[in-house]
Amino acid sequence: MARIGSYELHTIETGRFGLDGGGMFGVVPRALWERHIRPDDRNRITLALRCLLLEGDGRVILIDNGIGAKLNDKLASIYSVDYAHSELHRSLDQAGFCAADVTDVVYTHLHFDHCGGGAATGPNGPVPVFENALYHVQRAHWEWALHPNAREAASFMKENMEPLERAGQLHLADGPGTLFPGVETIVVHGHTEAQQVVKISDEERTLVFVSDLLPTAAHLRRAWIAAYDVRPLVTLKEKARFLEDAVKGGWHFFFEHDPVTIVGTPVRTSRGIAVAEERPLEEL
Numbered sequence: 010m011a012r013i014g015s016y017e018l019h020t021i022e023t024g025r026f027g028l029d030g031g032g033m034f035g036v037v038p039r040a041l042w043e044r045h046i047r048p049d050d051r052n053r054i055t056l057a058l059r060c061l062l063l064e065g066d067g068r069v070i071l072i073d074n075g076i077g078a079k080l081n082d083k084l085a086s087i088y089s090v091d092y093a094h095s096e097l098h099r100s101l102d103q104a105g106f107c108a109a110d111v112t113d114v115v116y117t118h119l120h121f122d123h124c125g126g127g128a129a130t131g132p133n134g135p136v137p138v139f140e141n142a143l144y145h146v147q148r149a150h151w152e153w154a155l156h157p158n159a160r161e162a163a164s165f166m167k168e169n170m171e172p173l174e175r176a177g178q179l180h181l182a183d184g185p186g187t188l189f190p191g192v193e194t195i196v197v198h199g200h201t202e203a204q205q206v207v208k209i210s211d212e213e214r215t216l217v218f219v220s221d222l223l224p225t226a227a228h229l230r231r232a233w234i235a236a237y238d239v240r241p242l243v244t245l246k247e248k249a250r251f252l253e254d255a256v257k258g259g260w261h262f263f264f265e266h267d268p269v270t271i272v273g274t275p276v277r278t279s280r281g282i283a284v285a286e287e288r289p290l291e292e293l
């Protein structure tokens with residue numbers, strides 16, 4: 010069992026999906042990125058939808074919750090959504106929890122692959138899945154997602170957002186800060202407006218849920234930035250600064266989308282900062 014401060018940590022795998030490899034690696038040629046992740050015959054790479062649950066201090070905190078079950082057949086096929094090996098509620102159950110236990114849901118951002126599991130279709134429209142939870146989102150991101158630009162609009166689905174506000178379960182945060190004792194957010198703007206990555210620390214260790222700031226371990230390379238990012242040059246700067254802080258602080262990363270690496274520790278190498286040690290969460 011992994012533990013940081015007063016929290017027990019659980020990996021919650023919520024399924025797998027596929028995104029276009031070119032989209033994931035931006036200007037990097039396929040000849041380079043396919044050495045790290047092999048695409049399928051439609052150029053898609055298989056990615057994890059891996060979330061993190063913290064239990065302690067009377068709270069059960071879930072960071073992101075995958076795609077969920079609301080995508081229509083066409084979209085589920087385009088994104089190759091696969092729940093054969095894992096699914097949100099099965100994984101919660103295996104970890105000893107149910108949806109009603111969750112007191113807080115922290116959304117790094119509102120792209121559908123991060124928040125689709127938080128709302129389900131009810132008889133009168135979509136409703137929050139975590140009925141007892143407060144859902145935490147950055148206010149600037151919430152506003153951005155409610156009125157999306159055309160390039161990013163397909164990633165924001167109103168059915169993942171509106172039920173939270175309707176049910177009075179939404180907490181909008183203004184900028185980075187401490188969400189709970191030992192749990193802080195860092196806010197970055199390259200991937201989308203006001204994405205929050207989540208830093209869990211005690212005196213000895215820091216684990217950062219890096220979300221789409223570093224979707225996979227391969228994205229530690231400077232220019233490996235997803236084409237999905239709305240401000241790639243901002244990502245370039247934010248990533249460099251974040252990686253410097255991480256190496257200095259001896260932080261560990263928890264990867265949401267990396268198909269293989271769950272926890273990785275960045276170190277400085279002759280070719281830049283890279284993940285040196287990969288391990289399961291239990292060996293943190």
Ligand SMILES: [Zn+2]
Nearest residue numbers: 118120200221
């Ligand atoms: Zn995203």
